[in-house]
Amino acid sequence: xxxxxxxxxxxxxxxxxxxxxxxxxxxxxxxxxxxxxxxxxxxxxxxxxxxxxxxxxxxxxxxxxxxxxxxxxxxxxxxxxxxxxxxxxxxxxxxxxxxxxxxxxxxxxxxxxxxxxxxxxxxxxxxxxxxxxxxxxxxxxxxxxxxxxxxxxxxxxxxxxxxxxxxxxxxxxxxxxxxxxxxxxxxxxxxxxxxxxxxxxxxxxxxxxxxxxxxxxxxxxxxxxxxxxxxxxxxxxxxxxxxxxxxxxxxxxxxxxxxxxxxxxxxxxxxxxxxxxxxxxxxxxxxxxxxxxxxxxxxxxxxxxxxxxxxxxxxxxxxxxxxxxxxxxxxxxxxxxxxxxxxxxxxxxxxxxxxxxxx
Amino acid sequence: xxxxxxxxxxxxxxxxxxxxxxxxxxxxxxxxxxxxxxxxxxxxxxxxxxxxxxxxxxxxxxxxxxxxxxxxxxxxxxxxxxxxxxxxxxxxxxxxxxxxxxxxxxxxxxxxxxxxxxxxxxxxxxxxxxxxxxxxxxxxxxxxxxxxxxxxxxxxxxxxxxxxxxxxxxxxxxxxxxxxxxxxxxxxxxxxxxxxxxxxxxxxxxxxxxxxxxxxxxxxxxxxxxxxxxxxxxxxxxxxxxxx
Numbered sequence: 001x002x003x004x005x006x007x008x009x010x011x012x013x014x015x016x017x018x019x020x021x022x023x024x025x026x027x028x029x030x031x032x033x034x035x036x037x038x039x040x041x042x043x044x045x046x047x048x049x050x051x052x053x054x055x056x057x058x059x060x061x062x063x064x065x066x067x068x069x070x071x072x073x074x075x076x077x078x079x080x081x082x083x084x085x086x087x088x089x090x091x092x093x094x095x096x097x098x099x100x101x102x103x104x105x106x107x108x109x110x111x112x113x114x115x116x117x118x119x120x121x122x123x124x125x126x127x128x129x130x131x132x133x134x135x136x137x138x139x140x141x142x143x144x145x146x147x148x149x150x151x152x153x154x155x156x157x158x159x160x161x162x163x164x165x166x167x168x169x170x171x172x173x174x175x176x177x178x179x180x181x182x183x184x185x186x187x188x189x190x191x192x193x194x195x196x197x198x199x200x201x202x203x204x205x206x207x208x209x210x211x212x213x214x215x216x217x218x219x220x221x222x223x224x225x226x227x228x229x230x231x232x233x234x235x236x237x238x239x240x241x242x243x244x245x246x247x248x249x250x251x252x253x254x255x256x257x258x259x260x261x262x263x264x265x266x267x268x269x270x271x272x273x274x275x276x277x278x279x280x281x282x283x284x285x286x287x288x289x290x291x292x293x294x295x296x297x298x299x300x301x302x303x304x305x306x307x308x309x310x311x312x313x314x315x316x317x318x319x320x321x322x323x324x325x326x327x328x329x330x331x332x333x334x335x336x337x338x339x340x341x342x343x344x345x346x347x348x349x350x351x352x353x354x355x356x357x358x359x
Numbered sequence: 360x361x362x363x364x365x366x367x368x369x370x371x372x373x374x375x376x377x378x379x380x381x382x383x384x385x386x387x388x389x390x391x392x393x394x395x396x397x398x399x400x401x402x403x404x405x406x407x408x409x410x411x412x413x414x415x416x417x418x419x420x421x422x423x424x425x426x427x428x429x430x431x432x433x434x435x436x437x438x439x440x441x442x443x444x445x446x447x448x449x450x451x452x453x454x455x456x457x458x459x460x461x462x463x464x465x466x467x468x469x470x471x472x473x474x475x476x477x478x479x480x481x482x483x484x485x486x487x488x489x490x491x492x493x494x495x496x497x498x499x500x501x502x503x504x505x506x507x508x509x510x511x512x513x514x515x516x517x518x519x520x521x522x523x524x525x526x527x528x529x530x531x532x533x534x535x536x537x538x539x540x541x542x543x544x545x546x547x548x549x550x551x552x553x554x555x556x557x558x559x560x561x562x563x564x565x566x567x568x569x570x571x572x573x574x575x576x577x578x579x580x581x582x583x584x585x586x587x588x589x590x591x592x593x594x595x596x597x598x599x600x601x602x603x
Contacts, residue, residue, distance in 0.1 A: 046479045072482035079483040085476035089498045098494075099484030148485060 006052035015208040021184040027195030028188045030205030036188040040154045045072040078150030082157045084141040086129040093125035099148040115143040135166040152184040225359040234280040235328040264352040278357040285353035286329035301343045363554045366539035377454040377515035385462030411460035419524025449526035454518040458511035469503020
């Protein structure tokens with residue numbers, strides 16, 4: 001179990017986070033400059049928080065109240081840097097062996113061999129980092145970090161420098177890691193899909209704070225605020241007021257659009273009539289339908305962008321103000337082929353796919 | 360007759376001792392200042408570099424005041440019943456002070472070029488600060504450290520002004536080659552000056568050759584690949600070679 005509660009203030013930035021990891025992969029998701037890497041550096045002891053507490057299993061690594069601060073070398077934390085930071089003057093094998101040189105040579109050779117096999121690096125042991133591809137370098141970096149059998153493995157955006165094909169293969173490898181590495185893992189990333197695939201829980205960072213930390217399914221299905229919703233790819237937000245609550249449904253009136261939307265209410269217990277809320281809908285959940293109906297809005301198509309798997313459409317919805325509301329929809333390829341700019345469409349927002357954001 | 364042998368011997372002793380001292384002190388100072396984050400950093404940095412900017416005679420005069428009977432250094436040495444002014448150690452002190460800034464500046468620059476992440480990686484792998492220095496920082500900064508060493512060696516070999524001020528020109532004791540040449544010419548002893556000049560050119564050329572030898576590209580490659588090229592490009596290149 002890793003427990004972290006740290007504070008660090010820099011000019012114009014304040015990191016103030018509390019999180020815990022227990023034998024799982026925790027994804028830290030957030031935009032650049034939100035303090036993700038700083039958190040990892042604090043856990044590894046490479047920078048010092050101003051105040052706080054870090055405990056790894058039964059060892060206290062840092063405790064500002066007791067002026068306790070373990071050196072990085074004594075923390076037994078494995079760190080994979082974003083640029084891998086391999087030792088350029090050592091071969092792949094010697095890179096991996098660096099952290100276990102104090103052990104008997106036989107044991108060092110055995111562990112290096114094992115890691116080389118497990119990480120799919122066979123035959124590359126004598127290559128120098130400059131002779132390895134980015135993907136191979138990353139695997140050497142992971143193997144090197146795992147060699148001393150760390151209590152926790154910290155991965156700082158390990159896939160950001162790779163092409164998408166290599167990235168997919170290496171993601172599989174990280175998932176396979178769990179078969180022989182049983183410690184905790186923290187994965188820092190700015191890619192939602194990557195965090196979702198690799199971790200079981202996700203902490204969403206926003207300017208030095210944890211906006212939400214929960215099971216990954218929860219993060220996707222019920223973001224606590226607009227920032228989390230934005231980071232988890234909700235594209236459409238509308239401000240509204242709750243005008244009706246039954247035990248199955250909530251009615252939200254959106255004054256700007258002169259309409260009321262029905263939202264499935266499961267999971268929401270603390271809502272009240274006249275409460276101001278924001279509702280969010282993912283673009284892929286917007287459906288084009290034939291005619292008017294419940295939860296259906298009318299809009300004109302203003303622009304489209306074709307993606308590999310979907311076609312993204314932006315619809316202008318009439319509002320009672322001067323501007324119009326722009327709704328983003330993503331239709332599976334092939335279904336929207338008949339739409340052309342300026343077309344009038346009916347857009348259905350399924351009640352069970354609308355989230356209510358109370359903050 | 361063999362008057363030129365004594366300046367040669369004194370110079371060699373002085374230069375080797377100086378290079379060894381500046382090597383250690385320069386690395387220590389560079390390491391310390393590149394990790395020091397206090398407000399005094401520019402001041403300390405300036406003090407370390409000062410001898411490089413001052414005229415050597417000024418440095419020599421300063422050292423004379425400091426190491427003399429009434430200076431702090433002199434008083435300290437007097438506690439041990441010793442004094443270094445106008446003795447051989449003074450040639451080392453003056454040359455070391457003059458050569459130190461070159462070693463310090465070059466090494467510091469080389470240390471700051473080393474990727475902090477690589478040093479940090481070593482720390483997370485259980486390396487002590489000492490191990491980080493000798494197993495990561497020094498090997499990666501080695502070309503710069505070597506350049507600094509050669510520069511301070513050259514500076515020490517050519518040191519004249521400060522040495523003359525604090526060590527003087529005592530034949531067989533403190534007269535290094537540059538000092539001896541000067542006084543040979545003043546005394547009209549041209550043959551002696553010529554021989555010393557040829558010797559000093561010889562030392563300079565030898566050390567340059569040594570530098571070139573030490574600076575040759577390190578085999579940072581497994582020998583499997585001639586250049587740091589991704590393996591697929593290399594494979595393509597090999598195929599071309601076969602077909603041509």
